[in-house]
Amino acid sequence: MNTPFFCIEGVIGVGKTTLCKAIAAHYQINCLHEIVEENPFLEKFYDDMNAWSFQTEMFFLCNRVKQLEDIKPMLRAQHPIIADYHISKNRLFARRTLDAKKWDQYERIFEILNESLPKPSAIIYLKASHEIVMERIKKRGRSFEKDMDPAYIKQLASDYDKAMIKLAKETPVVTIHTDNLDFVSSQSDLAYILTKIDSHLSSV
Template sequence: MKNVPFIAVEGPIGVGKSSLAKEIAKQYRYTLLNEIVEENPFLGNFYNDIKEWSFQTEMFFLCNRYKQLEDIERGYLAKGVPVVSDYHIFKNQIFAERTLEASQYDKYRQIYYILTADMPEPNLIIYLRASLNTLLDRISLRGREIEKNIDPTYLLQLTKDYDQFMEKFINDHPHVPVLTFDGDQIDFIKNKTDLEMIFSKIDHQICVNN
């Protein structure tokens, strides 16, 4: 890649972002950046009452993801060390726009753009998408207590929000390549061939951008 490799894996809850990022880190010997999820003290309450706890939840995620990216930029990217992350901070916009009231969202957007104005931008994004049934199955399999009350309606809407956001992102950021994989059609955890196919696509993209 033209700059120090910085790959971000994105997609809705339960799609397999962390698992794939871990495999990429192992394959390419990149530093792995995992998003903070269960450490969010508001998340359990959020899944029980989205309207009441959305602002606290989103602000916690925003501030922590900002700090993580700042540390990654200074500690790794600035020193030429490649990084793969299991999220992109742009996801905050997807969740916040869906859950916050209009007045809260306006304030949130102002803070978001101030914090992210000079954040490092990935030079490759991997977008994992899947149907509601696949997401629910995978969420159930990983058995996080904090996710047991996720509303399927909310999760379905989130998948649609992600698709819309990614379509706009691709149009607005033609300089950032995006690889999209369908989680209903592949299972890179159980099927090594699927994982090798993903690596092949990444290899090709790295060659194209070098």
């Protein structure tokens, strides 16, 4: 049996990190968090995407590749892991923000780096309505997200839907609609999600 390695994905603000922590606590497993606020280019990126997109995307890619390389010994030692991102998100964001020339460069680098990374047992795909996502982004109050274009978020949600259809051909995708779920305050809501995960754990 392979060591369980789950990834949580979904558009900005949908609740990936919150659910990752809850699942990690329930199963007593390691939780891998994406590096976001530590990115020194992020605020500049949101002020001027064209000028800072390549630097921003490369920082994210290199840091996430390093994180995923670092968990290989843990997986070999049969320590399950849940991450609040899947490496494919880097390609999704970069495709939307980079011009044609930079995208071509990025894509070649991505393919090389992704070759030897551990592949997840399943992806937990969180979805929410556009209105709910925008409310959650506002509520968490990150300074670099305060002026985020709602149209950008809506486009990202569409991109995620398409990406998950493609990923599902190789990796099981567990889709969970979160508009009416509060997995922080409601144990029954969390139990509902855990039941879905358990069904996939049994087949890993």
